[in-house]
Amino acid sequence: MTDLLSIHNLVKRYKQLTAVDGISFSVAKGQCFGLLGPNGAGKTTTIEMMEGISKPTSGEVRLFGEPASRKAFERVGIQFQNTALQDYLTVAETLKLFAAFYTKTIDRDELVELCSLGEFLNRDARKLSGGQRQRLLLALALINDPDLVFLDEPTTGLDPQSRRNFWELVQAIKRRGKTIVLTTHYMDEAETLCDDIAIMDQGRIVERGSPAQLLDRHFEGVMVHLPASAVDGKTLPFDMLINRERVEIQTTAVDATVRQLADAQVSLTGLQVKSPNLDDLFLKLTGHALRA
Amino acid sequence: MMSRLLAVFNARNKEFWRDRSSLAWNFAFPFLLVFGFYFIFGQGMPMFKVGVISEHDAYISRPAFMQLSHIQFVPYEELDQALNRARRHQIDLVLDLDRQLYWVNEESRNGYVAERLLVNADPEFNRRVVQGEPIRYVDWVLPGIIGMNIMFSSLFGVGYAIVRYRKNGVLKRLKATPLSAFEFVSAQILSRLLTVMLVASIIYFGSHWALSTLMLGSAFSLLVTLFIGALALISLGLAVASRSRSEELTGGLMNMATWPMMGLSQVWFSLEGAPPMVQSLANALPLTHLVSAAREITTEGASLMQVSDHLLILVGMTALFLGVAALLFNWDSDHR
Numbered sequence: 261m262t263d264l265l266s267i268h269n270l271v272k273r274y275k276q277l278t279a280v281d282g283i284s285f286s287v288a289k290g291q292c293f294g295l296l297g298p299n300g301a302g303k304t305t306t307i308e309m310m311e312g313i314s315k316p317t318s319g320e321v322r323l324f325g326e327p328a329s330r331k332a333f334e335r336v337g338i339q340f341q342n343t344a345l346q347d348y349l350t351v352a353e354t355l356k357l358f359a360a361f362y363t364k365t366i367d368r369d370e371l372v373e374l375c376s377l378g379e380f381l382n383r384d385a386r387k388l389s390g391g392q393r394q395r396l397l398l399a400l401a402l403i404n405d406p407d408l409v410f411l412d413e414p415t416t417g418l419d420p421q422s423r424r425n426f427w428e429l430v431q432a433i434k435r436r437g438k439t440i441v442l443t444t445h446y447m448d449e450a451e452t453l454c455d456d457i458a459i460m461d462q463g464r465i466v467e468r469g470s471p472a473q474l475l476d477r478h479f480e481g482v483m484v485h486l487p488a489s490a491v492d493g494k495t496l497p498f499d500m501l502i503n504r505e506r507v508e509i510q511t512t513a514v515d516a517t518v519r520q521l522a523d524a525q526v527s528l529t530g531l532q533v534k535s536p537n538l539d540d541l542f543l544k545l546t547g548h549a550l551r552a
Numbered sequence: 553m554m555s556r557l558l559a560v561f562n563a564r565n566k567e568f569w570r571d572r573s574s575l576a577w578n579f580a581f582p583f584l585l586v587f588g589f590y591f592i593f594g595q596g597m598p599m600f601k602v603g604v605i606s607e608h609d610a611y612i613s614r615p616a617f618m619q620l621s622h623i624q625f626v627p628y629e630e631l632d633q634a635l636n637r638a639r640r641h642q643i644d645l646v647l648d649l650d651r652q653l654y655w656v657n658e659e660s661r662n663g664y665v666a667e668r669l670l671v672n673a674d675p676e677f678n679r680r681v682v683q684g685e686p687i688r689y690v691d692w693v694l695p696g697i698i699g700m701n702i703m704f705s706s707l708f709g710v711g712y713a714i715v716r717y718r719k720n721g722v723l724k725r726l727k728a729t730p731l732s733a734f735e736f737v738s739a740q741i742l743s744r745l746l747t748v749m750l751v752a753s754i755i756y757f758g759s760h761w762a763l764s765t766l767m768l769g770s771a772f773s774l775l776v777t778l779f780i781g782a783l784a785l786i787s788l789g790l791a792v793a794s795r796s797r798s799e800e801l802t803g804g805l806m807n808m809a810t811w812p813m814m815g816l817s818q819v820w821f822s823l824e825g826a827p828p829m830v831q832s833l834a835n836a837l838p839l840t841h842l843v844s845a846a847r848e849i850t851t852e853g854a855s856l857m858q859v860s861d862h863l864l865i866l867v868g869m870t871a872l873f874l875g876v877a878a879l880l881f882n883w884d885s886d887h888r
Contacts, residue, residue: 313728330730338728344720361729400725 262289263325264408264439265310270319272305279305281463282319287456292430292440294454296447296538302463303443304341307412310441311338323408334362337406339397341413341443345385351396352381355403362404375399375429391422398429409433411442415449427452447538459542466545471538478544479536481512486521487530494524503543510536571800584808588815598624600666601642601824603634606649615649617673623666626824638663639684640851642822645670647677655680687851691766694759695846696819698752702778703813703839705751706785707806710744711793715802718883727883737881741786748782749775768853774846776856777863781842784866787873788838794880813839818847838869 266286272279280302287293295303308314310321312333323332345354355372359365372378375395380388388396394414401409411430415423423446430453434440444450450457451471459467459474467474486507491500497520501508511517514533521528599622606627618625626643628634637643638655644662646655647670654670654677656663670677717723726736756774759765767774788809796802816823816830817839823831834840845862848854856863 311728313724333728334730340721340725340728342721343725344717344722345725346717346722358729361726361731 263287264289264323265293265441266322267306267310268320268322270306270309270321271317272302272309272314273317278463280309280316283458283460283463283465284319285458285465285468287439287441289439290434290437291455292434292442292453294450294457295441295443295460296445296450296457296542297443297460298445298542301460303460304412306460307410307441307443311336311410313338334364334404335407337401337404337409339394339401339409339411339414341416343397345396347386349385350382351377351385351388354385354396355399358400358403364405365403366405371399371402374402374432376425389422390418391425394418394422394426395429398426402433406438408439408441411440413443413445415444415446423449447542450538457538459538459545461545467541474538474541475536478541479510481510482514483534483536483540484509484511484514484517484521485532485534486526486528490527490530494526496520496524496526501544508540576804584811588812598622600624600644600662600669601626602666603628603637603643603646604649605629605631605634605647615647615674615677617647617670617677620669620673623669635682636852639682641684641686642824646682652677653680654678655682657682657684659683660686687766690759690763691851692847693820694756694765695850696817696843698755698778699781699817699839699843699846700814700819701755702748702752702782702842703785703810705748706744706782707789707792707810709747709789710740710786711789711802711806712799714740714790714793715796715799719797719799723883733878733881733883737790737877741783741790744786745779745782748786749779752778752782765850767850769849769855773849773854773856773859777842777845777849777859780863780866780870781838781845784838784842784870784873787870787877790877791873791880794877795882813837816840817843819843835865838866841865841869 263286266284268284269282270280270284271282283302283306285293295306297303305314309316310328312321312328321328323329324335326332346357349357355368355377359368372381375398377392377395377399380392385393385396398411398414401411414430415426418426427449430440430442434453440453442450442453454471456470457468457474458465467478469477486509488502488505488507491507498509498511498517501510509517518528518531521531601624604618604625604627617623625647628637628646631646631648634643634646635655638646638657638660641657641660641662644656644660644666648654654667656667656679658664658681667679714723717726723736753775756765757771760767789806792805792809793802796805812833813819816834817837818834819839823834826834841862845854845859845866848859848862
């Protein structure tokens with residue numbers, strides 16, 4: 261597969277703070293690449309360097325096989341984490357404004373349908389709900405029919421329904437063959453949308469692979485969770501990860517583990533069995549939760 | 553209730569004291585105003601203004617009349633210039649010291665009293681008469697009000713908007729498109745020029761129609777002057793807003809730019825006879841040249857050629873401000 265985007269030894273420093281500390285990766289054509297990490301991990305700084313919004317302290321960004329250039333950015337669509345739009349413009353007027361900036365644009369009716377903007381096309385952009393606003397921002401990112409789309413935490417602050425609607429839009433974009441770079445701190449979002457994931461913490465990439473690969477690499481079997489009070493002072497014959505008020509036991513044989521717990525007089529009230537997810541992986545890799 | 557009130561009171565005080573730029577401005581601004589006005593009007597307003605013509609700089613044959621208090625003597629190099637002022641009641645008498653002549657406008661009340669004082673002190677001066685309707689204050693002040701309106705609209709309309717766009721991320725979003733800084737800034741200038749010219753035209757021609765305000769020059773000359781003046785003031789707004797991310801600081805800088813112009817650019821009152829340093833300072837302000845040129849066109853019938861010195865200065869200032877704005881312009885916002 262061709263790499264649409266690649267970065268090499270990217271570093272960004274703000275005075276004393278190193279926000280991004282020498283990271284490298286590449287994104288293949290047609291993929292949805294997820295950059296995961298808690299707030300302050302360096303995701304937005306990384307994505308802004310890739311978008312050409314901020315200059316790296318050192319390192320290189322290559323777009324479409326060439327060093328990033330103004331011409332290359334014409335083929336890129338961007339949805340920022342925080343964006344205000346010009347006041348007093350309707351959704352239709354905002355689309356028209358942004359369409360004027362590009363030589364090549366997507367058909368407006370097609371875009372309106374793709375992002376489901378029809379019902380509020382003539383509404384003042386300031387009066388949109390959170391979900392409607394994100395759909396408009398996505399439409400602006402797609403207005404130049406880009407080959408590569410950056411989505412920076414696109415569903416932060418949305419209600420579950422709006423998030424799921426937004427995921428459907430992103431999947432529709434994927435089906436059109438677009439390459440997507442997505443930052444998020446929602447593991448379910450990454451698991452649903454991303455083909456490839458890099459987990460960032462403190463400016464570095466701590467793990468890389470598809471969601472299934474990552475989970476296979478770090479977990480065997482399932483997780484058994486118990487309230488910490490249930491195992492208080494008891495010696496048990498397996499490794500346990502104690503996190504706040506919860507004890508986590510990784511096992512490939514749930515029946516045997518449950519029997520051993522019962523034999524050790526551990527109360528099974530509050531016991532939960534679940535498959536490991538990216539949140540568990542992040543906890544394991546960095547020692548703090550993904551949404552911290 | 554009291555504890556809640558006190559908690560908010562304390563929080564607001566901390567906010568105020570910790571916002572250094574606005575704190576400094578809150579203290580500095582009133583002082584600047586007080587010192588400024590003391591400097592300009594420290595000696596009090598004179599009761600009469602008399603134009604003086606003399607070949608000799610030191611007024612060798614100084615008459616007794618010139619020893620009187622509460623009269624301001626304004627030197628003129630050209631007799632015609634002084635007589636025009638007297639015709640328009642802007643000065644009360646004109647004295648030619650070398651030829652011992654004086655001119656009075658018989659329709660001027662102040663001229664009548666000043667003449668009595670002169671004749672009493674120096675009966676050897678011979679009388680000449682000029683005639684002319686006074687320029688009503690509304691005629692005189694109208695170009696000032698239009699200029700002031702252009703100034704506020706240009707500086708705040710462009711400057712504040714850009715800082716707000718930068719702060720809330722609109723500029724950052726635009727930076728992510730092929731739109732260049734030059735295109736963005738040009739669009740801002742053109743949009744504001746259109747608004748400012750429309751409003752200024754409505755005010756001027758509306759007043760002319762409703763109040764029969766004076767228009768001795770051509771409407772075209774006036775529009776060209778307002779256009780060039782607005783361009784200079786919009787450019788100043790751009791220069792002030794080129795980098796700042798704080799609306800408070802920009803507000804302070806805008807006030808710092810607008811208040812001296814309000815006081816010194818002869819919007820409300822003439823600086824004729826003010827100390828030379830004040831006049832030099834006034835000449836460094838774009839509004840002074842805009843208002844002076846517009847006023848010369850409307851109240852004296854000046855042509856574009858006759859106000860070209862003001863216009864050239866405004867063009868020069870525009871180039872300077874635009875250069876500064878282009879050099880310093882920054883898209884980035886606080887959002888990361």
